[in-house]
Amino acid sequence: MSHCSGFSDPASFTEDGPEVDEEATQEDLEYKLKGFIDLTLDKSAKTRQAALESLKSAFSSKILYEFIMERRMTLTDSIERCIKKGKSDEQCAAAGLACLLCVQMGSGIESEEIFKTLGPVLKKIVCDGTASIQARQACATCLGICCFIVTDDITELYSTMECLENIFTKAYQRDRDTNGVSSTHNTVLHISALLAWTLLLTICPVNEVKKKIEMHLHKLPSLLSCDDLNMRIAAGETLALLFELARETDADFFYEDMELLTEKLRALATDGNKHRAKVDKRKQRSVFRDVLRAVEERDFPTEMVKFGPERMYIDCWVKKQTYDTFKEILGSGMQYHLQSNDFLRNVFELGPPVMLDAATLKTMKISRFERHLYNSAAFKARTKARSKCRDKRADVGEFF
Helix, strand or coil, rough: HHHHHHHHHHHHHCCCCCCEEEEEHHHHHHHHHHHHHHHHCCCCCCHHHHHHHHHHHHHHHHCCHHHHHHHHHHHHHHHHHHHHHHHHHHHHHHHHHHHHHHHCCCCCHHHHHHHHHHHHHHHHHHHHHCCCCHHHHHHHHHHHHHHHHHHCHHHHHHHHHHHHHHHCCCHCCCCCHHCCCCCCCCCHHHHHHHHHHHHCCCCCHHHHHHHCCCCCCCHHHHHHHHCCCHHHHHHHHHHHHHHHHHHHHHHCCCCCCHHHHHHHHHHHHHCCCCCHHHHHHHHHHHHHHHHHHHHHHHCCCCEEEEEEEEEEEEEEHHHHHHHHHHHHHHHHHHHHHHHEEEEEHHHHHCCCCCCCHHHHHHHHHCCHHHHHHHHHHHHHHHHHHHHHHHHHHHHHHHCC
């Protein structure tokens, strides 16, 4: 397994060093991957899980379309078996691999066949109260992502959204039963279901979007009182996205409880409760400042993502939600996939992959020594700037 440690970092394939035979390297990689696929059928659960994790690392850091196309049925069968018969960790790994399998295949007939096989299994685990929370959480995320990628069937889209709604709306019920939303072991499942549902909402027809907004917009603010920070953030970002969609579908959109909602959001954006951890408070305040701006001023703080020679601007909540979802799945491989994955480039409207010759790539590449010099200079400049801010003598005048 140690031979695959580099798969988690795309940079490991392009580090400085002597030129290698790419064809031989690819054959060696495919040979190892075939071995891992075989190991997903091993009797040992530990071996199966390790094989799934190794395949995940490879799929997230390389484009392996042709290799996967030839073995998609074998991979689908292995994933289905691991989700059905495996324990919690194995189910989580298998669900993660299913996401990456669909990301690799993109939207097409082959992916639809994969989802037809895995969709019912994923729904069964998500709704199974006896399954582990971690497995249900992973399957909820997988269900949302795979449906987003492959579904052209509107009936299947609505069915999947309903399945996810049945999970996260239980958080509303708990709020009605008590004066506040208590943090329970089910909260992580509710968060995953809510985020997966939100992702699918972004591809719904306008009429369905309006229905969902009417159904959930007045209930979601209750989740802002949850003890769990991640639930508060998920609810806040979903609210911002719903307001964005509502205003796109109806220029005269009016929300009755706007004053109460903005008051809640402002309190979260300026939260100074001493019982909360400093890191949590900083994260919460940062997110809810953006959410408050979205709800009150219809504004979004544009972010720029760099990958290779290209740039992508995230300028709306829909795009942010989509980017965050795939980044969570692909991890450090996100930049590589944005450069090379036709499906992701189509989702973010980046056009066909930019083809660069070897000479151009070589001129763009920075050596390790140059990176070291740059990082050292940046570190010294940062230290110098911070030292000035920390110098107590610079602040003496403020106290008198």
